[in-house]
Amino acid sequence: MPADPPAPTGGPGFGEELARRVAGRESQIVLGLDPDPARLWPVAAAAGGDAGERVLAHCRAVIDAAGEECVAVKPQLACFERLGAAGWRALAGVVEHARGAGLLVIADGKRGDVPVTAAVYAEALVGGLGADAFTANPLLGIDALAPLVDAGAGVLVLVRTSNPGARDVQDLELADGGPLWERLARIVADLGGGGEGLADVGAVMGATEPWHLARARELMPRAVFLLPGVGAQGGRVEDLAPAFGPGRAGGLVSASRSIVGPHAEADPVTGARRAAHRLRELAWSLG
Numbered sequence: 001m002p003a004d005p006p007a008p009t010g011g012p013g014f015g016e017e018l019a020r021r022v023a024g025r026e027s028q029i030v031l032g033l034d035p036d037p038a039r040l041w042p043v044a045a046a047a048g049g050d051a052g053e054r055v056l057a058h059c060r061a062v063i064d065a066a067g068e069e070c071v072a073v074k075p076q077l078a079c080f081e082r083l084g085a086a087g088w089r090a091l092a093g094v095v096e097h098a099r100g101a102g103l104l105v106i107a108d109g110k111r112g113d114v115p116v117t118a119a120v121y122a123e124a125l126v127g128g129l130g131a132d133a134f135t136a137n138p139l140l141g142i143d144a145l146a147p148l149v150d151a152g153a154g155v156l157v158l159v160r161t162s163n164p165g166a167r168d169v170q171d172l173e174l175a176d177g178g179p180l181w182e183r184l185a186r187i188v189a190d191l192g193g194g195g196e197g198l199a200d201v202g203a204v205m206g207a208t209e210p211w212h213l214a215r216a217r218e219l220m221p222r223a224v225f226l227l228p229g230v231g232a233q234g235g236r237v238e239d240l241a242p243a244f245g246p247g248r249a250g251g252l253v254s255a256s257r258s259i260v261g262p263h264a265e266a267d268p269v270t271g272a273r274r275a276a277h278r279l280r281e282l283a284w285s286l287g
Contacts, residue, residue, distance in 0.1 A: 029255065031062070043057055044057045073103050135157075155202070162206025182215070185220050199224070203216065204225075210240055223250075230255050
């Protein structure tokens with residue numbers, strides 16, 4: 001795989017930096033890290049220590065196995081937060097290890113609150129944790145999203161998610177026409193602003209219902225689409241082509257269980273590396 005290009009000067013925004021990393025690594029794969037203390041790789045048990053130290057050993061091993069095939073990691077914050085202070089220490093270690101592997105970090109916390117608290121969430125995720133981007137819940141409205149957007153990182157807004165219950169709310173028809181998720185998509189496009197290239201404000205679009213992607217791309221022509229749900233949830237990479245309309249970096253294929261395992265191979269490292277490689281090649285072929 002090509003080496004990462006040298007970092008540019010001048011502080012590019014998330015969209016610009018993502019496009020650069022995707023081109024350099026020839027990958028649109030995001031490695032989801034959702035560690036379950038009861039289902040860690042054997043290396044974690046060998047590491048000893050408390051639950052946080054074992055989780056960190058597991059995540060480091062996963063990054064070492066599959067990271068070369070990926071452009072970013074996406075730690076699910078709840079999986080670390082449930083361990084308390086030990087989990088936060090593990091999360092900080094994961095971020096450090098991912099950066100050492102040349103990977104961007106997308107903090108998956110789906111934060112959303114009134115503006116004053118949203119600003120604090122942004123400070124914690126960007127200034128404290130050091131995330132390059134994070135997921136956000138838009139249901140408190142534009143004023144609550146504004147402090148997140150102003151934090152200087154990528155913001156990936158929940159628009160049409162991968163879970164079956166998404167239709168309970170996100171597909172509701174509004175009085176002035178169209179489903180709620182389309183209104184959210186227009187908000188994302190507005191917050192992303194005009195110009196060329198990928199915007200710093202993107203959208204979470206579930207890969208389990210890919211028929212929404214063409215319409216979503218019409219509404220959000222410059223947005224990065226984070227595409228969870230591939231593999232274990234039933235989403236297929238082959239169905240995601242509309243996401244890559246602005247270029248290969250327009251769609252980020254997120255996978256966790258389908259990479260981390262279990263696999264047929266006795267060695268989880270080999271299984272994860274092979275699974276990530278297959279996924280990367282398949283996604284790249286759609287560009």
